[in-house]
Amino acid sequence: MSGFNPLNAKITRRRVASLALGAGALLAARPVFAAEDTWPDLKEEVFGDQPILDGTDWVQLEAPYRAHDAAVVPIDISALRPQEKDRFIKTITLVIDENPAPVAAVFHLGKSIGLASLSTRVRVNAYSHVRAIAEANDGQLYMVSRFVKASGGCSAPATKDPDEALASMGKMKLRQFSAPASATxxxxxxxxxxxxxxxxxxxxxxxxxxxxxxxxxxxxHYVSDIEVRQGDEVILAVEGAISLSEDPSIRFHYLPNGSSQINVVIEDTEDQIFTKSWDIESAQSES
Structure with missing residues (x-):
């Protein structure tokens, strides 16, 4: 598909994997502390000495306080302001402090995303703070967090038969939703x-x-890169790691640019590439 560069995908995969697993190694090498003590070292490993400000005026993070299933924990990141030309969010990093690979995903937001609101599902391996760190267009970082009680999500057995999982690997589905009737x-x-x-x-x-x-x-063996385009224009690019749940799901917004198709390319850690395109107007829609 136009614009997709497998070499770049491998480079970004190595970057996120090194951050995620490097931070995990740092945590494994230290004694077990309370969850609130993990963040300072983890923050330095992932973001260095960049200051991180309170993000409650930028984004809202929703996650269950006590997860029903630690392997499939719903995460909702809601932007509190639209993407504007001179003030917008360009990336969101999702961090789960106590996971073996704490950096769950990095979301790179394209110009046509319209609203930097995302939903996905993650694995949570131990009682942990879950953090969304938004990077604004001026480079400033803003953070919100929630504490989630869950354990064993990263080691939970797969839910599907291995042969069934292999046969369906790479299949994709697009759902579209009606716009909200009023603002919240x-x-x-x-x-x-x-x-x-x-x-x-x-x-x-x-x-x-x-x-x-x-x-x-x-x-x-996991999905390392997801790229969603509207025609040739990138809506969203995701760098994934082991903390994303089985059968990854990403919910997002976009502004129509006149293109007739949504195009998706995914790559996994075994260098398998899967592609799928949908006609925007005929794709499944729900209220």
Whole structure:
């Protein structure tokens, strides 16, 4: 697909993997502290000495205080202001402090996203703060966080039969949703704004799951890069890691640019590339 560069995908994958796993190694090498003590070292590992300001005027983070399923924890990041020409969010980094690979994903937002609101599902391996760090166009970082009680999400067995998972790997589905009738604090009204969801079939093995028959660990194999385009224009690019749940799902917004198609390219850690295109007007829509 036009504009997709597998070499760049591998470079970004290595960057996020090194951040995620490097931070995880840092945590593993230290004694077990309370969750609130983890962040200072983790922050330095991931963001260096960049100051991070309170982000409650920029974004809102929703996550269950006590997760029903630690392997599929819903995360909603809602922007409190639209993307404006001279003031916008360009990336959102999702961090789960106590996970073996704390950097769950980095979301790079294109110009046509309209509203920097996202939803996804993650694995949470221990009681942990979950953080969304938004980077504004001037480089300033803003953070919001929630505490989630969950454990064992990264080592939870896959829910699908291995043969079934292999047969359906890389299949994708697009859902579109009706625009909200009125504005709310977490969803400002923007003319023409659309909302969509990409659902991907992939086992997203974390490397910490055990095969229930052989009792060996299943090697890590997960979606590392997702690129969503409207025609040739990037709406959203995601750098993933092991903390994204099995069968990754990303919900996002976009402003129509006149193109007739939504195009998605995903790549995983075994260098498999999957592509899918949908006609925007005929894609499945829901209220």
């Amino acid at each position: 604090a977490a969803k400002p009204a923007i003319s023409e704004l659309r909302e969509a969801q990409i659902m991907i079939r992939h086992p997203n093995h974390s490397g910490l799951q055990m095969d229930q028959l052989t009792r060996y660990f299943v090697p890590a």
